[in-house]
Amino acid sequence: MSKPNTPARHRPHRPAPRPDADPTRDLAFDILCGVVEHRRMLETTLDRSTVADARDRASAHRLAATVLRHMGSLTELLQPLLRREPPAPVRCALLMGVAQLRLLATPPHAAVGTIVALLRRRGLAPFAGLANAVLRRVAREGDTLADGLDDARLDVPPWLWSAWGDRARSIAAGLHREAPLDLTMRPGAEAPAGGEVLPNGSIRFPVGTRVTELPGFESGQFWVQDVAASMPARLLNAQPGWSVVDLCAAPGGKTAQMAVSDVRVTAVERDAARIVRLQENLARLNVEAECVTADATTWRPAVPVDAVLLDAPCSATGTLRRHPDVLWVKRPRDVTALAEGQDRLIDAAYEMLRPDGILLYAVCSLQDEEGPQRIQAALKKGWRLDPFTPDELAAMPMARTPEGYFRTHPGMWLERGGMDGFFAARLRRV
Template sequence: MKPAQPQSQVGVDARRAALRLLDSVLRRGLPLEAALDGAARDVSGADRGLAHAIAAETLRRLPDLDALIDSATQQRLPPDSKARFALRIALVQALALGTPGHAAISTVLPLVDGGPRRLVHGVFGALMRRTVALPSTPTLPRAVEERWLGNWGREMVDAARAAMAAPPPLDLSFADDQAARRFEGRHLAPRHARIPAQSGITDLTGFAEGQWWVQDLAASIPARLLGAGGGRRVLDLCAAPGGKTLQLAAAGWQVTAVDNSAPRLLKLRENLERTRLAAEIVEADVMSWSPEAPVDTILLDAPCSATGIFRRHPDVLHRVKARQIAEMADLQGAMLRRAADWLQPGGTLVYATCSLEPEEGEAQLAHATGLTLDPIAPDELPNGVVPAPGGHVRTLPTLLADKGALDGFFIARFKRA
């Protein structure tokens, strides 16, 4: 049993874990979720959840927090200085998470013992006396805003900021449409229910019985475009953590789910067991693996920058730079060409990425060698989502903004000649 902490140290471990999390994301470029186990190794339970919440909200509000800090210092603190990190953590608690100011600063000061403790205390106190506040909609990192302004325009940028201002709703996908309709919530598509954001997902009605799984409505579109399987075989490439695999299996497909991540495939296996659905699982790299024979249907949810899921994963806004987008685009093009070679004549391939970058979406149409775009019809899509003029689908934060919005996705369906 761990010895009881002195009263002055209560809550400090959670803040120290939050600092390690932020350092992992901002300095080392790791995804927030991937860094959690290492950064929060000394905490568990509620403290682990608090560390994650502090880090995630800090990343969501980072430009605005830094602007406040810079307004109260004579010399600009280095971006990676411990004093700036500590101030970010204290301020986000006091201004966004509802922590009383005295608790926000007292649990952070031990993080800078032997360092700029007086500076951190002084800057925090000065800002609190000014009764500062964060803007109602978070500011995007400058590079992201400039990129999205150029690609999509001001309306999209404003919608993206608004989408970050509150926790996004929870979308549930169901194996059975009747079960979905019995579930209280918004029904924006067959086998779907949207409910307000909440914790305790495993306690919700139907979870233990395997009636549903969590999946953003936009993420459910690629598998919807393949329709009913009728016992036919489909390759689900880069499948984990498995929402699309579950959809396809529930729709009557014989699914071969391929992914190179053992931990993510473990999550897929757990969800298959919970939902009582079946799929063949292959742990392999799509760029070195190949099926034994040509296939009729492929779903390729390609690895990408994941900037489209920024609402739930704000770390992508700070980790992903132009170089990573270019590298991902090259990989996607190679995967698309490789998968196309596995299709039988007349076969169908659905390509998707959860990215808001045209390089990972619209530009990939040029890499579909030997494939012809199969235009998507409006009646194949959730209410409020319409195909682009070219017949593909692009979801942006502007879509369904009054109903909780959508993640950013690009989706195209092809036929092989």
């Protein structure tokens, strides 16, 4: 029997079926809205998330990080398709759709369907039609829309591009790549099979390698440390019997490098939770260091020490490959505030050292204000520069500056997979 032909206005109201839950895209969307609307770091949203499944979290991270790494060029590609500026959350959803279509090889029907469903789930149903039309056009005409866009330039905020000067294009090329997995080996340990031995002794595995699955992880034969991050402690070259303070030490990569060489290390870290992590890392590696929870600007050792390794808190622009949210979260004024803190830590290190003692200053930053400019300021206050020699940097000659600083960026060794940006300099207490 056919149903009576009820006029639409008399039909009982039934809510539209709720599109299936999609924790990956919901979490990626929350991450992106957090960055774009509140300058909230990716990890903060991830920490607060109730999504429990590790694969969902990893997929959400990958999707959000892909958008963040290409946010400028994806935004530009969308521009001619939008008659009006959509609300920020809708723009985030559209960017996710474009990233799925153009960068993550998601089949078009899934790339479009998942974003339309996301908008409906998140109370943005009035924009579902727009997303459907726009993303279908990107699926059909994406190559034409992308033609002529300067991705490298567009994907770096203007203030960073100008701060990086003539390094900018090369750095930007490195930022489009995900970081491989680099290991620092305990002296004498056998490297797990399949890794590439880099000229400085680090072992490199391809992007996506899970460190916990490599043989030797449990028994503490190595730890994760980007090739560039391994250089400050190598350059300090602390000798057995030296007393060294590792200031700002957690999670302890550099403490471990020194402690495995029988150096007497005191690791100073302000954050109580992070010092627990440092202690866990040292325990896995079965090495010892004195761990102190204290503010490095006021803490002092009982007797002056031979060397201080100061890996100072910084803007972390050197780690943008791993943390592309930093591109859109940090501002120039953050760098200024961090530079003031770096000066205070350098002053504190002076009071910890014996005469002629060494300060190895390092930051994972690409910014002049946090690197060369801090050293220039220190040289006016009783420090002497002890430049790195070509021999000391024979494994990475391109990282030695004319002043004798160590300086890397993500565009270096690109054919091998790149590296983080780091700055280091060696100073002596006069």
